[in-house]
Amino acid sequence: MRSLFNKLLAIVGSFALLALPPMPAQAQNATAVISPEQLAKIHAGNDKCLACHSQAGVEHPPLAGMDLKKLRTLIRDADAFYASDHQRLSCTKCHNEGYDDFPHAADAKDNTTTCSDCHSKSAAIVDKQFANSVHAKNLSDKFTCTTCHNPHLMRLAAKLGDPQKIVAQDNRVCLGCHDSDEQFAKFAPEKKSRPLIDDIHSWLPNTRLHWKHVRCVECHTPAVAAGEPISHEIFNKEKAEKNCVTCHSANSALKTRLYRHLVKEEEHRLGFANSIILASSYMPGVTRHPLLDALILIAFGATFFGLLAHGLGRIIAHYIRRRKNHG
Amino acid sequence: MADREYLLSPWIRIWHWTNAVLIITLGVTGMSVHFADPNLPLVEFSLAVRIHNIAGVCLIVAYSFFVIGNIVTGNWWQFVPKPPGIMQRMIEQTRWYAYGMFVGEPHPHTPSKEQNFNVLQAVTYWNIMYLLMPVILVSGLVYLYPEFAPDTLFGFDGLLPVAMLHYLSATAILLFLLSHIYLGTTGKTIGQLFKMMITGWHEH
Ligand code: HEM
Numbered sequence: 001m002r003s004l005f006n007k008l009l010a011i012v013g014s015f016a017l018l019a020l021p022p023m024p025a026q027a028q029n030a031t032a033v034i035s036p037e038q039l040a041k042i043h044a045g046n047d048k049c050l051a052c053h054s055q056a057g058v059e060h061p062p063l064a065g066m067d068l069k070k071l072r073t074l075i076r077d078a079d080a081f082y083a084s085d086h087q088r089l090s091c092t093k094c095h096n097e098g099y100d101d102f103p104h105a106a107d108a109k110d111n112t113t114t115c116s117d118c119h120s121k122s123a124a125i126v127d128k129q130f131a132n133s134v135h136a137k138n139l140s141d142k143f144t145c146t147t148c149h150n151p152h153l154m155r156l157a158a159k160l161g162d163p164q165k166i167v168a169q170d171n172r173v174c175l176g177c178h179d180s181d182e183q184f185a186k187f188a189p190e191k192k193s194r195p196l197i198d199d200i201h202s203w204l205p206n207t208r209l210h211w212k213h214v215r216c217v218e219c220h221t222p223a224v225a226a227g228e229p230i231s232h233e234i235f236n237k238e239k240a241e242k243n244c245v246t247c248h249s250a251n252s253a254l255k256t257r258l259y260r261h262l263v264k265e266e267e268h269r270l271g272f273a274n275s276i277i278l279a280s281s282y283m284p285g286v287t288r289h290p291l292l293d294a295l296i297l298i299a300f301g302a303t304f305f306g307l308l309a310h311g312l313g314r315i316i317a318h319y320i321r322r323r324k325n326h327g
Numbered sequence: 328m329a330d331r332e333y334l335l336s337p338w339i340r341i342w343h344w345t346n347a348v349l350i351i352t353l354g355v356t357g358m359s360v361h362f363a364d365p366n367l368p369l370v371e372f373s374l375a376v377r378i379h380n381i382a383g384v385c386l387i388v389a390y391s392f393f394v395i396g397n398i399v400t401g402n403w404w405q406f407v408p409k410p411p412g413i414m415q416r417m418i419e420q421t422r423w424y425a426y427g428m429f430v431g432e433p434h435p436h437t438p439s440k441e442q443n444f445n446v447l448q449a450v451t452y453w454n455i456m457y458l459l460m461p462v463i464l465v466s467g468l469v470y471l472y473p474e475f476a477p478d479t480l481f482g483f484d485g486l487l488p489v490a491m492l493h494y495l496s497a498t499a500i501l502l503f504l505l506s507h508i509y510l511g512t513t514g515k516t517i518g519q520l521f522k523m524m525i526t527g528w529h530e531h
Contacts, residue, residue: 205376209473244372245365275483282486285363285372293362296498303502307509317429 034088042090043082049091049099050078063102081152085159094151115145122229129232142187148173157230158261163280166258167215174216203242213281214247218257226256248285252277334443335527339402342393343524349386353379354501361494383467390460406453408446420447428513438529455503459496466493 034042051062053076058068081087091099094113098105116123123145130136135143157166175197177183184194198207219241221231235241246253250273255263262276269275271291278287359368359375370378397403419435427435436445444452469475469489477485514520515530523529 203373205373205380206473243365244376245363245368248360248372249363249365269482278483278487280484282484282490284360284376284490287484287487288361299498299502300505303505307505311509311512313429317431321431 039088042088045090045092046078046081049095050076052102054078066102076152084151084153084155086151115149115151125229126232133232133234134236135234138189139187147187157258161261163258163262164213167211167213170215170217171211175211200237214254215258218247218254223253223256226260230257245285248283250274250286250288252283252286254283254286330531332438332440332529332531333527334438334440334523334529336400337527338392338396338400340524340527342389342396345389346386346393349382349389350500350504352382353386354497354504356382357497380471383471387464387468390464393456405443406449406456408449408453409442413446416446417450420445424510424513434515437531438523451503455500459499459503462492463496463500466490466496 051057052066052071053074055075058072058075061068061071086094095108096111096113098108098111116127126145154169157170160166160169177187178194178197181194188194197211201207201210204210217230217234220235222233222235222239224231241253252274254277255274259277266274266276269278270289272278272287272289274283274287277283281287356370356375356379359370360372360379362369363372369375397406416435423432423435436442438444466489470486470493473486473489476489479485480488511520511524512518514523519530
């Protein structure tokens with residue numbers, strides 16, 4: 001009875017998938033256009049993997065005798081995956097051979113497609129930048145693309161849109177090591193202990209607030225031209241940005257970094273300069289109101305000259321009075 | 328006795344000059360932060376922030392001292408304009424600033440132990456000290472600990488109203504400061520009132 005119900009549900013489910021509208025607008029500019037039918041097929045294929053590799057799979061294992069303890073560490077979140085850059089790929093595009101059946105083939109892991117297999121062009125650029133980076137110099141054998149990029153989760157900044165989400169995603173990567181002794185030790189050269197992230201940046205006021213509203217890579221990577229992807233060259237302490245006004249001034253560098261994909265929408269809402277930044281962060285020196293500032297400067301000027309005129313009047317009156325008294 | 332009267336106890340004078348130095352410091356560093364510009368820094372940004380934060384906390388301490396001192400010594404009574412004829416004296420005082428002093432009329436008000444301030448001073452000082460100061464202190468404190476500000480407000484960061492309140496009250500206080508310093512020169516001589524604020528003695 002139960003299994004019949006499940007089958008019915010599966011059929012209804014696949015119709016529902018077929019009936020899905022075309023791709024959401026944010027994913028439209030794909031390299032290859034995928035029809036809804038193809039997409040449904042991909043999802044159905046992925047559902048096979050997710051039947052085990054999910055919370056539900058661990059709670060109600062479709063197969064007896066599996067290593068559930070291990071499976072618990074291999075859960076993939078379907079919702080997160082379908083919101084990621086790779087949302088339209090089959091699991092098996094990357095997890096090539098040996099995963100279709102269970103138990104999986106012993107050497108299945110060796111066949112995982114690498115990033116550069118599919119992204120040869122950007123990988124070549126990234127590789128060169130990464131080679132100059134602090135991580136490549138000392139840790140190159142352990143440090144690969146997947147050390148930072150979780151291909152099941154990450155989303156391009158421009159597609160995420162909301163700066164808060166971008167900061168959370170990208171800083172989770174860096175803080176995952178630099179704010180965790182356990183993770184740091186896995187990669188650090190022997191005997192190197194982790195310097196506390198807030199101590200290193202003690203010259204920056206309210207560091208935790210900055211980590212929530214601005215990315216590490218804002219200060220730790222070189223500037224790039226408008227259309228180019230962010231650089232993968234991570235700067236060490238000599239080259240990292242320490243000058244506050246790079247961000248904290250009317251012409252903030254954040255306009256070409258964290259907010260680059262939004263600057264076109266800048267509307268000077270309610271007359272504020274950089275109102276696009278103001279939507280998520282009030283930044284001293286950046287999110288000013290030019291008209292209000294001008295009025296205030298005028299008020300100061302008027303007061304100053306008003307008082308000056310009053311003072312001059314007193315001096316003149318004083319001399320006139322003196323002359324009168326003497327004359 | 329007739330030509331000299333001791334009006335201001337040491338605690339008031341110490342508080343007054345501490346307050347003055349702190350507010351000028353806060354004004355200069357606050358403006359450096361607000362008008363931050365790589366090409367014309369008044370005070371370099373990170374230095375300005377550090378000084379501003381320290382001076383801000385000091386101002387809170389100084390203000391608490393002022394409030395407590397006023398309660399303990401009963402000096403708060405000075406800030407209350409006393410009837411009758413408040414309106415009348417206010418007009419008189421204004422008229423003197425605008426006209427009387429030019430033609431050599433005598434001061435309409437002479438500072439005394441019972442009534443140190445003229446009405447206009449009492450009203451202005453009361454507003455500045457008990458309305459504006461709390462606003463700038465509290466908004467500064469929230470600015471220092473932004474986790475206490477609302478997250479968002481009308482599609483903007485929730486710190487916006489706090490920062491605006493801080494900026495506008497700073498403007499009002501600095502405008503007051505300008506006038507305050509200038510009016511300090513309107514004693515019998517240019518320096519009379521400044522001298523009184525240093526020595527405590529009013530020379531009649
Ligand atoms: C009369 C005294 C004060 C003046 C004239 C003043 C002025 C200013 C100005 C003009 C700004 C820049 C505002 C902006 O661009 O948004 C500012 C920022 C700030 N003020 Fe004040 N302020 C005063 C007192 C205080 C006090 C008592 C505190 C709290 C302890 C404080 C804390 C802050 C903080 C935290 C900022 C943000 C920048 C920074 O961290 O330095 N201020 N102030």
